[in-house]
Amino acid sequence: MASTTPITPKTVTKEIVTDMGTFIRIFSDGSVERPLQSLFAPPSLNDPKTGLSSKDIVISHNPTISSRVYLPKITNPSSKFPILVYFHGGAFVFESAFSQIYHEHIKAFATEANIIVVSVEYSLAPEHPLPTCYHECWAALKWVSSHSNNTLNNAEPWLIQHGDFNRVFIGGDSAGGNITHNIAIQAGIESLPCDVKILGAILIHPYFHSSYPIGSEPIIEPENSICHKVWHLVYPNAPSGIDNPLVNPLGEGATSLEKLGCSKIIVCVAGKDMLRDRGIWYFESVEKSGWKGKLELFEEKDEDHVYHLLKPESEIAKKFIKRLVSFVQE
Template structure:
């Protein structure tokens, strides 16, 4: 009988097949890493520093949408608070409502503004290419709005007991600001459940772009432009490419900004942000569109993109939060 020699199992080499800076790495085995992702932070009841309670919830959808809800300290059981539905940033490909960066920021804002916040964990690209995130966020907003008449399956008690649906806000930073704009557009075209209306939209350092540069933006060939690369990776089949109405709200075929479905908007920009020009461009577009609401503008000239998250203890971040507190409490 011939002897057999055991064979050594082949080692499968895991190689990077796609790399998007320090934002995303896709490996040959299909796994994905997000190196820039900030660490997870758990929710907590009665935070000792702010009095805020937070918990994670599941919004019915297919599949379900995870979210984190923040409730101000209750001193009167009949208290009703404004509601802010928040969309985080991260070029549609990374970051999380459960990250320490966003958890600390939203906890601080909820305590100072005395507002309930529902932060949406929408689906990320490339696992879920755009427009999935927009559908997630609209579904989440519809579910939240359905609490206004207490006629909903799997209700969230904090919303029913303490939510003021006459003061419903949406907001986000960077890609989240892009989402907030698109949700406001959809709210102008389609009614929310129970005829709930969005009172205000908070647009922070918005992530918009177009094929043609504006203002002081440099002329860069598309193949060398990282914004083109990110957009096409997040939304590979986008009609009109970089000029898709989701990304270019002033482009041909985009819904008129006159249709924005809210009564008030604040657009926030930062002087050292590479996206500053786009924020100003959007603000001017809304101002000149014929939209009938109240439009506000806020700029911090000496700071960069999402400085309120990067440097939360800075004086600029504190001033920024107070400006948004004023917007919500007005």
């Protein structure tokens, strides 16, 4: 009887095929690392300090869209609060509606603004390349709007009982600021359920770019530009590349900014942020477009990108939150 020799399995070498520093690393076996991803935080009911409650819900199973919802302290059972549908940042490749950094920020804002927040958990690239997240965020906003007439099968009681659908806002930071713009454009060309209107849009340090520099931006070859690299990674087949209207609001074929479907907009920038000039460019472009709403610019000259998330206890972050509170309460 012939003897059998055990077969030693071959060792598969795991190599980095895409390395974007602290943003994301993609390996030859298809696995992904997100070094900047912050820890996840659980929701909680009736916070002893603020009375704020939060919980995680499923908006849709096909596609899978979930959310963390925040409800301010109820002092009157008939209380009605404005609603903010929020889109987190993270270059489309990391972060989450459930992460500690966003949970703490939104808790602070929702408490001070007395506003219901629906923080959307959208699918991340590169596993789910763009434009997936835009479709999911639009679906989430439509779901929120559908509560206005209380006919949903998967309705959220907090929205039905306490949501004021005459005061609906959208907002986000960085990539989420980009999403906010594109959702506002969509709302200008397609009606929301129950004819709900977006009252205001909050764009915080929004991610926009183009093939040409603007303001004080240096001329950088695409292969050396982090903005180009990110866009190519998250939307590798984007028509017109970095001038696709989803990232260049003035790109060829873009819907006119005059069509923005909201009544007021605040654009927030930070003086030391590499995206600062793009935010100013966007603000000035909307201002020149013929859009009829109220437009505001808020700049913190000595701060960097998403400083309010990175230094939440600082006086400058608290000042920023107060400015946003003022915007939603005006």
